[in-house]
Amino acid sequence: MPPARALPRTVASLVAAALLLSGCALVPSTDVTDQQARDRFIALVDAAQDAAGGRWQVKDDPSPRECTIPLWVTGARIPALRTGPAPGDGIEEAAGRMQRHFTDSGMRTTVSEIGDVVEVRAETPAGELLLFRVSETAMTITGESECRPA
Amino acid sequence: MVVDAAAAIIASLTVMAAAGPSTALEHPRPELSASIVQAAAPHALGPLASLPEAATTHASAPASAPASSSAGPAASSATPAVAAIPDLTRLTSTRGTQLLRGLGALPAAETARVLAANPQLVERTLARPPAPRQVDRWWSNLDAATQLSLVSAAPRLVGNLDGVPYVMRDMANRSHLRSVVNALELADPMSLGASERLQQREQLQMLYSVLDALGPATANPPRQLISLDVEGQGKAAIVVGDLATADYVSYIVPGMFISVQQSMVEWVDTAARLHDEQVTWLTLLDSATRAPAVTTGAPVPTGTDDATGTDASTPTVATVAWIGYQTPHLLNVGSLDLAYEGRDAIASAVLGLQTLRGDNAPYLSLLAHSYGSTAAMLALTETSATVDALAMIGSPGAPGASVATLNVRGDVFVGEAAWDPIPNSSFFGLDPGSSDFGARAMNVAGGIDVITNRVLEGSTGHNSYFSPGTESMRNLALIAIDRGELVTDGTSTDALRTLDYALTY
Numbered sequence: 001m002p003p004a005r006a007l008p009r010t011v012a013s014l015v016a017a018a019l020l021l022s023g024c025a026l027v028p029s030t031d032v033t034d035q036q037a038r039d040r041f042i043a044l045v046d047a048a049q050d051a052a053g054g055r056w057q058v059k060d061d062p063s064p065r066e067c068t069i070p071l072w073v074t075g076a077r078i079p080a081l082r083t084g085p086a087p088g089d090g091i092e093e094a095a096g097r098m099q100r101h102f103t104d105s106g107m108r109t110t111v112s113e114i115g116d117v118v119e120v121r122a123e124t125p126a127g128e129l130l131l132f133r134v135s136e137t138a139m140t141i142t143g144e145s146e147c148r149p150a
Numbered sequence: 151m152v153v154d155a156a157a158a159i160i161a162s163l164t165v166m167a168a169a170g171p172s173t174a175l176e177h178p179r180p181e182l183s184a185s186i187v188q189a190a191a192p193h194a195l196g197p198l199a200s201l202p203e204a205a206t207t208h209a210s211a212p213a214s215a216p217a218s219s220s221a222g223p224a225a226s227s228a229t230p231a232v233a234a235i236p237d238l239t240r241l242t243s244t245r246g247t248q249l250l251r252g253l254g255a256l257p258a259a260e261t262a263r264v265l266a267a268n269p270q271l272v273e274r275t276l277a278r279p280p281a282p283r284q285v286d287r288w289w290s291n292l293d294a295a296t297q298l299s300l301v302s303a304a305p306r307l308v309g310n311l312d313g314v315p316y317v318m319r320d321m322a323n324r325s326h327l328r329s330v331v332n333a334l335e336l337a338d339p340m341s342l343g344a345s346e347r348l349q350q351r352e353q354l355q356m357l358y359s360v361l362d363a364l365g366p367a368t369a370n371p372p373r374q375l376i377s378l379d380v381e382g383q384g385k386a387a388i389v390v391g392d393l394a395t396a397d398y399v400s401y402i403v404p405g406m407f408i409s410v411q412q413s414m415v416e417w418v419d420t421a422a423r424l425h426d427e428q429v430t431w432l433t434l435l436d437s438a439t440r441a442p443a444v445t446t447g448a449p450v451p452t453g454t455d456d457a458t459g460t461d462a463s464t465p466t467v468a469t470v471a472w473i474g475y476q477t478p479h480l481l482n483v484g485s486l487d488l489a490y491e492g493r494d495a496i497a498s499a500v501l502g503l504q505t506l507r508g509d510n511a512p513y514l515s516l517l518a519h520s521y522g523s524t525a526a527m528l529a530l531t532e533t534s535a536t537v538d539a540l541a542m543i544g545s546p547g548a549p550g551a552s553v554a555t556l557n558v559r560g561d562v563f564v565g566e567a568a569w570d571p572i573p574n575s576s577f578f579g580l581d582p583g584s585s586d587f588g589a590r591a592m593n594v595a596g597g598i599d600v601i602t603n604r605v606l607e608g609s610t611g612h613n614s615y616f617s618p619g620t621e622s623m624r625n626l627a628l629i630a631i632d633r634g635e636l637v638t639d640g641t642s643t644d645a646l647r648t649l650d651y652a653l654t655y
Contacts, residue, residue, distance in 0.1 A: 059429065063365030063373075065419040081426045083433045083464075135434045142430055144618070 030126045034148060038078050041128050041145035044105070045080045048130060048141050051101035052094060054085040056141075067147035075147040080130075084139040091118050094134045102130070242268050247280040250288050253307075258299035265304055272307045282502035285313025301325070310377050312502025316393045320374035324364075330380050331357050356384045356411035363388055363418040363471070371425070373418070376470075383476050384410035385495075390421045391468030393503060398428060399512040400630035401470045402616075403496060405520025405544070408477045420616040421471040424517075427627035428467045435633065436464060467631070468512075474499060478521055486578060492525025497533035504536075515539040515630045519615060521546060524578045530556045539563070541592060541629045543615040543622065544570050547578035553588040561634045565592040565622055567615060592629070593640035594622035 030037065042060075049056050064076035087094035095111060095118035102109045102122035107130070110121040120132040130143040241252040241264065249271060253261050265272060279285070289297065301308050301322045308314055309322035334354045339347050357380060364373050371391045379385040393399060402421055404413070475492035482488065496516070504511055514537045518526040523542035529535050531550050536557040543565040553562045564583040566573040573583055582589050594615060615622045625637045 059370060059426075061365075061370045061422060061426075063369045063422065065422060066415050079422070079426065081429065083429070133430065133434055137436065138433045140430045140433050142426055 030146060037126075037146060037148055040126075041078055041143070042080070044124070044128060044130060045082065045141060045143060047105070048098065048101065048132060049082060049084070051098055052084055052132070052134075052139050052141070053088065054139070056082050056084040058082055064150070065144065066150070069147050069149065074150050076150040077147050078145040080141065080143045082141040084141070086137050087134050087139055091134050091136060094118075094139065095120055095132070098132045098134075102132075238264060242271060245274055246278070247284045247288055249275055250280065250285070250311075253304060254288065254292050254296055254300060258303040261300065261303035265307070272304070275307060276310050279311060279498065280313075282313035282498065282505040285311050285502075286505045289314050289318075305329075306378075309375075310379065312498045313505055315506060316374055316376050316389065319376045323375040323378040326380070327357060327360060327375065327378060331361070352411065353380065353384075356380075356409075356414075359411050359414040360384075360386050360388075363414040365418075371468075377474060385474055385476070386410050386414060387470055387472045387474050387499070388414070388418050388421070389468055389470050390418065390425045391466065393468050393470070394506070395466060396468035396512050397465040398432075398467045398515075398631050399470070399503065400424065400428075400468075400515045400517050400626075401472045401496070401499065403492070403516055403518035403522035403526050404473055404477055405518075405522040406478050406483050408473060408519075408522075410473055414471070414473065417471040417473060421469040423616075423618050423623065424627055424630065425467050425469045427623060428469070428631050431627055431633065432465050432467070432631055465631075469630070470499075472499065475525065483521065484577070486524070486528075489521060489525040489528055489578070492522065493528035493532060496526055496529040497535035500529070500535040500537060513538050513630075513632050515541065517541045517626050517630065518543070518545075520544045520572060523582070524549065527556060527582070530558060538632065539629050539634065541565070541626055542582055542589075543567075543592075543594065543626075544572045545582050546572050548580050548582040548587060549578060551580060552586070560632070561629075562589040563592040563625070563629055563634070563637060564589040565594040565615065565625065567594045567622070590634070590637070591639040591641075592622075592625045593638040594620065594625070595640060 032040070045060075059081040061079050061081065063079075065079055067075045067077050069075040098120045099109050099111050102120060105122075107122040107124050111118065118134050122130045122132070124146075127146040128143065130141060133140045133142075241249065241256075244252055253264070256264065280288075292300070297318060301318055302325070305322035305326035307322075309319045309326055311319070331354065334350055334357070337350065339350075342350065360375070360378065363386075364375060374389040374393070375386065376389055376393070377385060377387040402417065402424070404417065407413075408417065474495040476488055477492075478485070478488050500514065500516075503514065516526045516530075516537050516539075518541070520543075523545035524547060526540060526542070527548050527550060530537065530540065534557075536559060538558070539560045539562070540556065540558045541563040544567065545564065550556065556562060562582075564573075564587075566583045573581055580587055583591065614620065615626075617623070621638060628634065628636050
């Protein structure tokens, strides 16, 4: 291959490798204020709690976490951690109810069932991530808000 | 980040092209720190007996230590502090516990003055610190007022001594951090040369990183700054959780390119994510301690505890973002010198925790990355430090021949990602992921989570083991909470690792 043609390919490969190695996200942040983005994420988590039912413990850490947005601009995400009671109506029912809730809210979901734990993973177009897990003894919700410039 | 990734690749190639382990291990081994050697054989305070001992304003019955302080059995048998204001000339020539004892006998203002006039005293003590057991004994015999005076007068010293309760170290280090930042911010740049200005700017940026990593005052769980070195590349350790009470403690040990200025925030974020992952799994797997179930199938109004609400019966977790030694860069990664520094620092941290916790020891794990795994293995083979579990990812080689040489009570796990050239370099000895070494494999390639059936992201290359949502992170969290039986190893056996299996194992 002539050097002139090989160079762009090499550069592209290096950029791709760098992206892969750095874990750089390619989802741009939405056009809202930081506070609005935060409120929107917390509202999603609260709504998930309501959908699950029961009394929950809020263990959210208000400390932002670092992330990377194109192109290697440092960003921040807000985490959430909630722990709840055992599901009253069984694992499958709790997971199904949560999946419907996420889907009705416009989120893309993935449901996994093996053993006694079911996980419903939900992502919004903005990049918010929620993870609902349910076992016979407990339910948990974790997640992180979209990555926004810090 | 990209620069780091590229540098890691270059370093990897450099490592692979360089001489093998026999060359690397020919480097002379530095003498073990006295504190670590002494920790293996507890003894009396020795030289302290030579200090004059007469009643002074500080002499009193042993203090009722702060809540997080655990005096341990050693303290209970120690001689109560009876100290005089020592001769200053003589004091400045002392070292170790003798110096500590002397400083504790001084009025606070005098302590601050002596240390300001003799900065080498702190340097010398921290370079070869007394054993944590001795520090604990000394500290526990000070009255509360003297302890607080020392925090105020000697924050750099108190903040970095393993064996001092973490709440006090946090207080001292935060105080020291604030004062150094203030001094740097108020310094007149015109009075400095160009190189000094640059150095000062770099130092300030490093300290800002520590401040950022500590997060807001409302951080949940609270964070503690349990060590801080503001000089040079700096060192720092931040705890997510409470080391004084946590049931599970894991130290995250860094490797090449992890510096306070560039990586402290990222390292604490990793600790926070590991904390959350551990809490989640403890909650899901802890069958005996959960709240009553929701009573009906339909959703019921949600109750929400406040942010500090915790279930007292649920096990607790502390993760330590530990940058406690100077990590290597491209030009010195081929030497074990810094690994020996890491060895001593890791051992001192482990012994300090175990001393303070006494009979209430937590389940302790080291989660070590890259060059940090070699430092961790050195600590667990050449010192008296012991842990419950060790997980190593991207390791450049083991100084010992097998897991049998490591002071690990439980299992040793090794993870090696695709396209990570470091593990196969065996630069510092046998690849701990090889079958000859005898460690358990920890899968990091991704795949299906057999417990949750979650589609896990895989780790690729040398620097993605701690990426959120990866199988590597999940396995590290399970190792840290003593659920090693659920760690996936990439074999067909993984299919058996269901929750039923976990609860009946």
